[in-house]
Amino acid sequence: MAELTPGGYKLKTQNVWFEEERALYLNIDSEWMLDPSTPDGLKIAHDAEIFSALDEALYRAWASKDPAKAVGIDLDAISSITGTFRKAGTPSNVDLTFTGVPGSVILADSIVESADTGQRWLVDQTFTVGPGGTAVVPARSEKTGAIQADPGTITKIITTIAGVSAVTNAGPATPGTEMERDSNLRIRRRLAVGRPGNNQVDSLYGELSNTPGVRRVKVYENPTGSASVDPDLNPHGLPAHSLTILVDGGVAADVAMAIYTKKNPGVLLNGDGTPVQEWVTSPTIATHRQLITFGRPDYVDIVVAVDIKDDGTLPDDLESQIKDAILAFAAGESPSGEDGFKTTGFDIGESVPISTMYTPINQVIGRYGNSYVTSLTLDGAAANKAIAYNELSRWLDSNITVTTS
Template identity: 35%
Template sequence: MSAPVCTIDATGIHVPSYDDVLAYFQTEFRGIYGSDVYLGNDSQDGQWVAILALAHYDSCTMAAAVYNSYSPTTGQGAGLSSNVKINGIARAIPTHSTVDLTIIGQAGTVISTGIATDGTHRWFLPSTVTIPPGGEIIVTASAEDAGAVEADPGTITTIGTPTRGWQTVTNVLAATAGAPVESDADLRRRQKVSTALPSLTVLEGIAGAVATIEGVTRYAPYENDTNVTDGDGVPPHSIAMVVEGGDAQAIAVAIASKKTPGAYTYGTTAEVVTDRYGLDHTIRFFRPTAKRVKVEISLTALTGYTSGIGTEIQTAVAQWLSELAIGEDVRYFRIAVPANLDNGADSKTYTLTDMQIAFNGDPLGYVDLTIAFNEAAFADPADITLVVT
């Protein structure tokens, strides 16, 4: 009987089962000490052979883990972090919430280490902001505290560091919440997109460049190569990027560096990018409009149900909604998947009896929610109401 070891072929690495390893060691042991040796689980010899078999099996699984760690598809943890460096990206560390602020003031005013506030949180402007001749500029500010610091549109209106010539500040759009350490799954998705950087398709190259910017969480590229405005309102022969998170100027630079000459960029956020020849180009893109979703779930508690499981349901549904792609509609029936905790063990402790959804402020119902191309669904666990009977 040949020794059971790891084998590698065109389909990858294969690990022998523990049963095969144990049978091999039992056969070899009997070959030395006789075929009548008792190797049951309740014998000392049987336990010793099992220890040896488990050690061999663990070595095989370790070899497979090492082999798989060299691929971004199967690598994990520190190994995956090392692999993606080949693509020029790195695992995202915990980030601060960001928000685009509209600064209005006298032309030429220089704001140094400026701060704006919403009455609760402080938002740090770039180290130096110079108000242009038009008297208005949009800059990206970062929250003082890391994590998911929220700010609704029009709530950041207080100048925290009064500066001569700086008149007003406001945020037209809601803040983009900060993120925790990037998970393996998210890093794999970003690595896959980043390979589009050297692609022949310009739009894929732009998306790949934007995806590598620190703080970018979701994005969606659109292109209208026709002679008429399309259904989303994108003008003829133009591109539109919708980007959540990341510095506005860095996003504009990434788009400018990849787009073709003469291509118009469509969006409500505009940044000026100066090329190597000293020429200024206005690059436009969208920040997604956050569409807050509320869900009411009715369920019947069964044996084993606890309030902790209820919290799991709320968290799972909110996370599922917040991870939908920009422009992706909220499909009513699909919410049942996270609401059932992906049919895990805890899902056996309750039965869903009813579920209704709606945008915040609208009446609950049983229909899909339509999301525009430059919108994104999101929810907090507090937006998920449970009715337990």
């Protein structure tokens, strides 16, 4: 059979099985008739097919216990050992502005609705309308996935809120993600292995990545005693002896608790991007409370314009296909579900090379004839889009334009 070596399981192809058995026959009699039309030749071919199928079954059994190769429920089982479970998907997030009588309470999970799409949104936490008669409240979509909401479209209040008269969203929603693919789960499992580790940064990455609703995490550490810029140790000029934690997605209270459980005492938490502060009560000592500071990345909306030379084979739904492909690519949703594609999407602080954006477009038009991209721009320029360390590129359906010529 195939070999199990220190380097892993070595498969044999059907042709190799055929040639090996044929050689055994010829060792007995070099004149043996083994033409495929003969009974003995047919038997060798039949044996080779059976042995090859058994070999592949054994390989799948072997690979099912390897985190780098396991798929589906086998990968779920391996990941569960580290307390990492496949995410059913993350909701989209948006900041809502409520208008009403000062002091009015907006309860967590209050429901509002988009006037355009009918999609419903839930308030993350309980908030109180301020003295100015408004309150900016973070909310999440009722459904998971890339739920779109353009500015000024979430205007219906479904849950009765005493003293509140109106709601709207000044900015667009940040799209969520679909059910986690194998390639993304492998990456998160590797991060989660660091959750119980002694390295504080690794532990924070692991704990935050495993927090419900969280899509991306970035932890910057300044181990020096100065806020001065140091190309190696403090390239962003962050406060001395501090951690700067940026989190995309997740409810603020859940994020703060995850940080609290892994943060070392005495370390300064710096709020960058859009700072968030949450009081956390120790899960074991009810009298101990601590203020946790972290940041939301500043979102940079990317405007994409692509023109394609149509050779006559492109489908009528080309625009929607390309939009879906670009959004999936930016979110890290590999079309194959395998490692090797850009499985992480664009991270916090990661600039957008324009050359990479040809990949999802060509992945669509490559299915049809010989059409090709004639022009591609990001924010009106055929150049890379720079993203600062505390920013995150945001990709919206309404910001993608597809034309053909």
